[in-house]
Amino acid sequence: MTEHSSERIAIAGCGIEVLKGGDGPALVFLHGAGGAHNWMPYMDRLSEHYSVTIPSHPGWGRSDTPDWLDGMGDLAYFYLDFLNTLEADKVHLVGNSLGGWLALEICVRSTAKIETLTLVSAAGIHVDGVPKGDIFLWDDDERVYNTYFDHKLAKARLAKQPSEEDADIALKNHFSTAKMAWHPRFYNPELQKWLHRIDIPSLILWGDSDKVFPPAYGEAMQKLIPGSELKIIPQCGHLPQQEKLDEFISGVTAHTNGAAS
Amino acid sequence: MKFYFFHLMPYQAIDPDYLETNKSSWINLPNSYYDPKEGAKLYHRYLDELEMAETLGFDGVCVNEHHQTAYGMMPSPNVLAGALSRRLKKASIGVIGRALPIVENPLVIAEEFAMIDNLMEGRFIAGFVRGIGCEYHASMTNPGFSHERFREAHDLIVRAWSEPGPFEFYGKHYHFQYVNIWPRPYQSPRPPIWIPSQGSTETVEFAAHPDRKYTYIITFSPVASVRKNLKAYRDQCEVYGYECPPGQLGWAMPAYVAETDEIAQKEAAPHIESLFNKFIASPTQYKLPPGYSSLSSYKAVVEGKYKVRQSYLDCDTLIDNGMFLCGSAETVVAKLEEYQKEMGFGNIAPMLQFGTLPQELTEKNLQLFSEGVIPKLKHLGVGSEAIAAE
Numbered sequence: 100m101t102e103h104s105s106e107r108i109a110i111a112g113c114g115i116e117v118l119k120g121g122d123g124p125a126l127v128f129l130h131g132a133g134g135a136h137n138w139m140p141y142m143d144r145l146s147e148h149y150s151v152t153i154p155s156h157p158g159w160g161r162s163d164t165p166d167w168l169d170g171m172g173d174l175a176y177f178y179l180d181f182l183n184t185l186e187a188d189k190v191h192l193v194g195n196s197l198g199g200w201l202a203l204e205i206c207v208r209s210t211a212k213i214e215t216l217t218l219v220s221a222a223g224i225h226v227d228g229v230p231k232g233d234i235f236l237w238d239d240d241e242r243v244y245n246t247y248f249d250h251k252l253a254k255a256r257l258a259k260q261p262s263e264e265d266a267d268i269a270l271k272n273h274f275s276t277a278k279m280a281w282h283p284r285f286y287n288p289e290l291q292k293w294l295h296r297i298d299i300p301s302l303i304l305w306g307d308s309d310k311v312f313p314p315a316y317g318e319a320m321q322k323l324i325p326g327s328e329l330k331i332i333p334q335c336g337h338l339p340q341q342e343k344l345d346e347f348i349s350g351v352t353a354h355t356n357g358a359a360s
Numbered sequence: 361m362k363f364y365f366f367h368l369m370p371y372q373a374i375d376p377d378y379l380e381t382n383k384s385s386w387i388n389l390p391n392s393y394y395d396p397k398e399g400a401k402l403y404h405r406y407l408d409e410l411e412m413a414e415t416l417g418f419d420g421v422c423v424n425e426h427h428q429t430a431y432g433m434m435p436s437p438n439v440l441a442g443a444l445s446r447r448l449k450k451a452s453i454g455v456i457g458r459a460l461p462i463v464e465n466p467l468v469i470a471e472e473f474a475m476i477d478n479l480m481e482g483r484f485i486a487g488f489v490r491g492i493g494c495e496y497h498a499s500m501t502n503p504g505f506s507h508e509r510f511r512e513a514h515d516l517i518v519r520a521w522s523e524p525g526p527f528e529f530y531g532k533h534y535h536f537q538y539v540n541i542w543p544r545p546y547q548s549p550r551p552p553i554w555i556p557s558q559g560s561t562e563t564v565e566f567a568a569h570p571d572r573k574y575t576y577i578i579t580f581s582p583v584a585s586v587r588k589n590l591k592a593y594r595d596q597c598e599v600y601g602y603e604c605p606p607g608q609l610g611w612a613m614p615a616y617v618a619e620t621d622e623i624a625q626k627e628a629a630p631h632i633e634s635l636f637n638k639f640i641a642s643p644t645q646y647k648l649p650p651g652y653s654s655l656s657s658y659k660a661v662v663e664g665k666y667k668v669r670q671s672y673l674d675c676d677t678l679i680d681n682g683m684f685l686c687g688s689a690e691t692v693v694a695k696l697e698e699y700q701k702e703m704g705f706g707n708i709a710p711m712l713q714f715g716t717l718p719q720e721l722t723e724k725n726l727q728l729f730s731e732g733v734i735p736k737l738k739h740l741g742v743g744s745e746a747i748a749a750e
Binding site: 169235236237238267270271273274276277278281282283284 | 387388496497500501502503504505643644645646649650651655658659
């Protein structure tokens with residue numbers, strides 16, 4: 100496992116935890132609804148190529164839940180400030196699911212600090228006639244089974260008894276997800292009007308069997324973001340960085356290297 | 361003591377096997393199960409039962425609000441209160457209550473309640489609730505803002521009733537340049553307010569506050585929680601420096617009276633069991649959307665109450681834990697007398713129709729309750745007038 104560290108920083112009166120590891124070009128990973136307070140294999144693999152920064156959003160993990168946290172716009176402005184605190188002039192930004200939506204909200208406001216964008220099964224838009232999954236009406240087991248293509252992975256995850264801290268954090272994350280995404284459900288109706296403002300190289304990665312946001316969401320997003328590329332990953336659910344780690348890493352590195360050449 | 365017949369209006373014409381292929385009676389139970397011809401008959405039957413309560417001597421009748429469910433056919437209780445308002449001559453109507461946070465414009469509630477209060481010439485009780493968790497799935501109202509929206513909508517409605525308009529109201533969730541409702545309520549400065557609750561500290565502190573003194577009604581709870589919560593309310597009144605009058609406390613529970621305890625249990629059992637095991641049934645995530653309650657109370661509820669409720673509740677258990685009052689008139693009177701002396705409530709809102717209980721047994725229940733229970737307990741709970749607003 101690559102060496103990594105945990106730091107706490109405060110912005111706008113809100114303390115957050117930031118995981119860091121690796122060397123190389125700066126990459127910021129914005130996690131999804133499930134959070135990212137534990138160092139995971141995908142972080143390890145990313146840190147072989149990048150200097151990786153993985154903040155826990157306000158309201159998630161061991162970060163504070165500030166009074167001002169009412170919606171995704173609040174998180175977007177928070178992260179514009181956060182990006183200004185980083186040493187690197189520009190970063191590669193990767194966002195998964197709710198974190199992908201957050202990346203979109205940040206990028207339509209400003210891409211000044213962002214070199215490339217990678218969206219992984221991102222929330223944020225609505226596609227007529229393509230029903231999404233409902234993580235709030237699924238029970239705990241259904242939520243896990245519907246996250247992965249491979250049921251063995253779901254079974255393995257359900258078999259693992261979480262620590263008390265992890266269980267508390269999972270509940271906290273779920274509450275914050277609801278506050279951000281309950282209504283409109285996982286999207287901002289205003290956002291798709293402004294996605295054309297994204298003027299940096301953008302890659303969209305999507306599992307072909309994503310039951311939370313079906314691949315049609317990736318196709319629609321690709322049409323809305325100028326010059327963006329869509330890669331569908333076969334036999335993969337909602338979390339390619341867990342289920343298809345090699346494809347995730349090669350997708351991200353090819354994208355950021357391509358942008359550098 | 362005052363007696364209010366509380367109707368939940370279940371859609372009892374439903375295919376009895378519906379839960380074999382559905383998880384819940386709420387939110388996404390397909391509405392193809394609803395047959396409008398049967399529904400229309402039920403509406404008229406239930407309204408007849410409510411009107412019958414007045415002739416039998418009940419002080420009032422109560423209706424409430426639920427959405428997208430077979431549990432109750434009253435997404436808009438005000439429509440039924442409107443229908444009843446032209447028939448009832450003495451009894452009052454309580455809408456207990458409307459779910460304030462789930463509407464985008466709370467002034468609609470202020471207006472409609474004021475209309476009913478006018479039609480009833482002041483015999484109207486306004487109930488305010490946050491709405492159960494399922495309503496947040498049905499309305500898509502963000503449960504994370506439920507408490508904030510309840511308080512803010514409450515402030516707006518009460519001010520709209522009691523302060524001369526027009527005035528401005530700018531909150532976090534609701535924003536109005538001109539608050540100026542027509543009609544104003546008949547009662548001055550406003551109708552009495554009831555807060556139905558299953559007992560949270562926050563609600564107790566809110567309802568008992570000397571500026572409000574709202575009638576606190578415990579619903580659907582084992583007698584041990586009724587005891588605990590009503591005591592918490594009385595204690596809170598003392599903290600605020602006044603003694604809680606009986607009229608400020610109430611209890612709403614399903615009840616069934618028959619000739620003997622045995623007959624009562626035999627007649628009521630399948631129907632009360634249908635209420636608790638079918639019509640109420642829904643998985644935890646339906647009832648408790650994230651943010652509806654605080655993290656700590658969510659954990660407490662999930663670990664405690666819902667674990668218990670997942671097992672089948674039979675009639676005996678429901679009677680034993682006091683969630684269901686059932687027996688001969690003598691039995692029910694003895695229990696209520698004891699509870700009243702101990703807990704000091706001045707209002708009872710019995711649900712005398714529940715689950716699949718048919719018309720014939722509902723009417724019998726109403727009759728026997730009114731003959732055998734009301735006269736024996738009327739004298740208890742002195743000072744039982746709902747607290748008039750100051």
